[in-house]
Structure formats: structure tokens, C-alpha cells
Amino acid sequence: MEHPKNSLSRHILRVCLAFSLCLSLGVGMVGFTIYTRGMMERYREYIGNLLQYVQSQLDGDDIGQMLEDYEEGESYASLQQLLDDIRDTYDVEFIYLFKPLTIAPRDSMVYVATGYNAEQRAAYPRTDLGFLTGEEYDEEDSARFYHWFYETCPTDRSIRYFAYNSAYGRLYSGFCPILNSAGEPVAILGADITIQNMVNTLVSYGVLLLVGCLVFSGLFLWLLYHWMKRRVIDPVQQLEIAARSFVRDTRQEESPENLSFTAPDIHTGDEIQVLSDALREMSEDVKSYLTNLLTQTREKERIASELGVAAHIQSDMLPGIFPAFPQFDQFEIYASMDPAKEVGGDFYDFFQTDDDHLALIIADVSGKGVPAALFMVIAKTLLKNRAQQGGTPAQILTDVNNQLCVGNETKMFVSVWLAIVDISTGEGLAANAGHEHPALMRAKGEFELVKYRHSPVLGIMKGIPFREHPFALSPGDTLFVYTDGVPEATDRQDGLFGTDRMLEALNCRREQPLEQLLRGLRKDIEDYADGAAQFDDITMLGFRYRGEESPDTHRLRVEADTANLDRVNRFVEEQLEARGCPPKASMQLLVALEELFVNIAHYAYDGKPGPAEIQTDFRDGTVILRFIDHGKPFDPLARKDPDISKPAAKRQVGGLGIYMVKKTMDSVSYQRIGDRNVLTVCKKIS
């Protein structure tokens, strides 16, 4: 977090300064105005009183006569004496009588008499009556006097005042008309007082006021600032530093346990302390929130990783190694399961119920996720256990249903399609407990849905019977079963994939091996969904019956004798060459062939002659070798592996052959089927 651009203290200082300046100026202005007004009022009153007094002492008719005659009458001396006395006695600069004549700038007025002080009386002769003004008054002033005297005065006798700057300094003047007995104005009495003193006083008063205001507001400002700094700015800054360091810590610190908010020591008892306390509480909340979040995140991760393991366990429960039954060339099988969530409720299964019968199961548990997965485990285990005890699909489903119903408080159920096929004849029985219709492709034909009445799903009602249907598969027939995740896969517009699209996708790949067929359909579903989320588990199982004679299977029946090794070797080697098997895999397959054939020759018949059959088969890039004999039951794989770390002298020379077979082949399995030992090895060559 950055430092604030404008610090609070500087802001406050600036505002206080501006405020005190404005206050000082305002106070100064108001004081100045009031003082000036008061002074002027006093001067006006003073002049007014003076003029009224002099006016009352003058005889208008007499003055009028003197002006008519331009001759000093008897009363002129007393008039002059009066004015001189006034001049001596009162604080007045000038007092005079005059009459406006014209509005012309020169000689616009004529004087009647002027008051002189003692000094002037000694210095100047008196020649006032008839003395014309020079250019003391400009045209504007002359006109003003003229109009006032001749137009206003006959009716309005009030006194006129005005202040001005004259050649004699700053003056304040008052004028009043002198009237004759007829009430006509004959002359104007003027009195000027100097206001220079007042102006000087005013200026010094203003300056003093301003300085005083500045000093006082400066002092107040300084005190206010320090008080605010102590009570507001400093605590706020401490809070800011503490909050900033806490924010930085929350971003850098990995463990919320180590976070701490160093609350500043604020005891102002006002809102700032409340704010500080609130910040401390908030930091504690943030800390506990972060801790909770961390705990919850870890918990989520733990659950996710456990679900991952669960998903792994679930996928491991389903048979996932293909080719699944390499010892049988009569059929081909492939299946896949893609859960919508980590774990799913769909499953498939296939296993031998005896030497000649194969059970095929596909099932869909109601719901999804963990509950469905748990129920799926129960259903799968019960079905396999029950099926391996023998019985028809209907019997198996009846028994499993009864078991599933016990204690099924959550009312979960499972739809199951179960078939048991006779491997050698292709005939079988199927039961459908509420599952999707299987799709069947007859050899050279097309996939079609096989519809028949379903039995109810498993797990909802105890003691109900189940229907079963016989069927027969001919070589080349292919059976495809699936869960509702296939037809009900949705695209972005919630459209359904549907069984028609499913059949179409199957038919356009009907010649392909089952693995490609199922993968192709899965890809078509993905393309159709176009990124829309998968809502349901998608599970598919394909079963292709090939019967006894498969075009890819070659067999060689020979006497189990090492003398036939070259013949057996040639038989396999030719086929490996024809398939373009690489030299390394070829050598390993031939070594396996020799070891297992020699094994039969040496041990199967206890030295007596007996037959051995070698079958070769190629499926999806995998070579399958089958060794069949009718000797005593013997599983060479059960033998303990030799300890290959012992030195030469102590090495057991036996057992190396089978050990090599186990190490070099992808899968090795032994089965006793009827009176036959069947040993099968597989190796992927491309």
C-alpha cells in the first residue's frame, strides 16, 4: 500500500491558515466600515450644527442686497467678524459664503465673505466680496452647485455634504443655502473640515486590526494545530501505519497464525479510539477467517485426494485387462466405464461361472457419486458371488434382489442386465431388471435394439420373481449393452444423444474390433456433447461371439516330444514373420514357445507319449499363444522363481525357462478346463 499523497496534517494546516486569513480580513473590513461610518456621521453632525448656527446668525436680505450692489453694507463687518470667530473657535478649515453664477469652469462663482484665522488676518488683506473663483472648481462641480442653487434650493433647504481630495488636502464639506425673507436663496454657506486626521487614524486602525487579528489567529491556529495533532492526526497516522503493515503481512505471510495487528496505544476516548478498537477486532476476524479458510481448503483437498483414491479403487474393481480371456478364442469382449463424478454408480462385469459359461453384467445404480458408488460395490459383489454359485440369471437376480432389499433404508436401487453364455455353443439366458434394451448385431447384419418386457429393478421390493429369455449367438454375432449415460448424453442445447444415434455410430464401425467400436462410440458421444458437462456415468460392454472356428486362430497338434520342437518353432515363426513381428519380440515369443512346449514334453505325460496343441491368435496387435495338453493337472506358473542373484556355482539350473516367460510376456495365465491344461501367453507386438 502506498503512502497517502496528501497528509492529513498538511491538509489541516492549510485549511486553518486560509480560514484565519479570511477571518482576519473579514473582521478588519467590518471594523473598518463601522468605524468609518461612525466618524463620518459625527463629522456630518458637527458640520450640520455649525452651518445651522451660522445660518441663524445671518440676514439673507442683507446679503442679497450686498450681492446686488457688490458693496459692503453696514453689516458686512459683523458678518466677517462672525465668520472669523467661527474660524477661530471651531475646528473648521474653511468657512465661506458664495453664490454660483454660471456653469462655466472659470469665474463660475462669486464670494461674499470668508472666515480668516488670526494668522491669515495678519498676512492677507480682505478683498472677499465680489471675488470670483478661478479654476478651483471644475466644470462638473460648478454645474452641480449651479443646478442645486437655482433649481433645488428654492424648495429644498436641506444641507448637502461631500468628501473630496482638494488642493488643501482631504476635506469634508457641508453646504446650506442662505435665504432672504422671500424664501429665495441668495448665497451658499460652505464649511470645510479636514478629515486627513481621520483618514490617518482609520489607516492605522485598520493596520492594527489586521496585525492583531493575524497575531491572535496565528496563535489560535498554532494551539489548534497542536491540539489536533495530538488528539486526531497522530492517532490516525498510527492507525494508518498499523493497518498498512497488517495488510502487507496478510499478502506476504503464508500462515495466518503468524499474522498480528499491532494496535497503536490510543486512549482518546472518542471515535478514533472506537475506530482503533474496531480495526483490532477486524484484524482478529480476518485472522480467524483466513485460518478457517485454510483449514477448509485443506479439508477439501483431503476429500478430493480420497475421492481420487476411491475412483482408482472403483476402476480397479472392474475387469480392465484386455484381451480379457486370451485362453478362449471363441469370443471377444471389451468394456469401459467413465464416471460423471469422481466415483460412479455404473458397473460392468464378466467372469466365468464354470469352465464353459461366461457371465456378462451391466448395471446402473440410482443416483451418482459416493452413495451410488457404495451401493454399486455391494451390488457387484453380491451378483458375482451369487452367479459363481451357479443357477440361471432369473434365480441369481431373485436372490440378489432379496439380499439388496434387506436394510435398504435409503431406497437405492440398481438396474441390471445379466446374461450367462455357453462358451462352446453361444447359447444363453438373459435377464433384464429395468435396464436399457441391449443392441444385437447378427453376423453380416446391423445393430438393432432387442426389446422385451423388463423385470423390475433390484432393491425396491423383496420376493419378486424375474423373467429370463433364452438367446443363441452364432459366430460373428455381436452384443452391445450400455447404461442410460449413452442415450441420455446431452449436448449444449440439452438435446439427447438417443439410441438412434447410438445404433448409427455402432453400425458405421460394425466391422471393427470391439475396442475400436466402443472407443469410436465414446468419441461420437463426446463430439455430440461438444463440451457440455457429462451428467451421468457412461458405461458400455461389447461381446462378440466367434464360435469354435475363428479366422485368426491357427492350431497345430503334435506329439508332445522335443523332437517336434523345430516343427512347432517353424509353425509359429512363419506366422510371426507374416505379421511383421519385430526381432526382439519374435525371439522372446519363440523362447516362450520352446520353454512351454518342452515343459509339456517333459512333464505332462510322465515320459509317456501324449498330444499337445499350440494355438496362435492375433487380436488388436497382440499375439496370443495357447498351449493345450491332456496330461495331469500341472500349473508351471505356481513354481517359485529362481534366485537370479546367486553366483554361478550355486545357481539352480532349473526354473529359468518359466522365469523368462513370465518376464518377457505381457500376461501369462494357466487354467485347467475339463481334462485339459490351458496355458496362455500374450504379448503386444504393435
Place this chain on the structure above:
Amino acid sequence: MNVTKVLDGDQLTLNVEGRLDTNTAPILEQTLTENMGAAQSVVLDFTPLTYISSAGLRVLVAATSMMEEKGGSLVIRHATPEVMEIFEITGLVDILQVEE
């Protein structure tokens, strides 16, 4: 299988050609027993050997063991990658003296 032998002083060199399997291993075994007596050092040249099974390995282990008992040595030379792989899988690469 063809075995060509060259005896040079106390060094016996055997050139083994073809397949060394259950049926041919006894031939190599017999050749070795007959000629190893005088030799202090046996060299098996496997350049032309195309195939070996556990029967062949047994002969090699037994011969190596015999040579070591009498203080001599048995060296296998020029084994093809396929044959080398068999030696490695069975752990015999540590017991047999295999040279390039």
C-alpha cells in the same frame, strides 16, 4: 547349430552359429566337455548365434562354473542385442563374462 573350434595353446575359441535350444544345447555341451580339459581360457564367439533358450543358458552357466573351479575363464563375445537381452532378463549378465 554349427560349432567351429580353434585351439591356440591353452586358449579354446568356439564359434557358435544358429540356434542354441533344447535340442542343440547338448552338442555345445559335449564339444565343451571334450575340449575344455586342456584350455585355461575359453572364448565363445556368439556373433552368428541367433537364438538361445534356457537349455543353452544352462550349458553356459555349467561351463562357466567348471572353468572358474579350475582357475580358468570363459568369455562370451559379440552377443547380438536379442541374446544380450536374455542374459539381462535372467540376471546371467552378472555371472557370465560377457564382452563386446
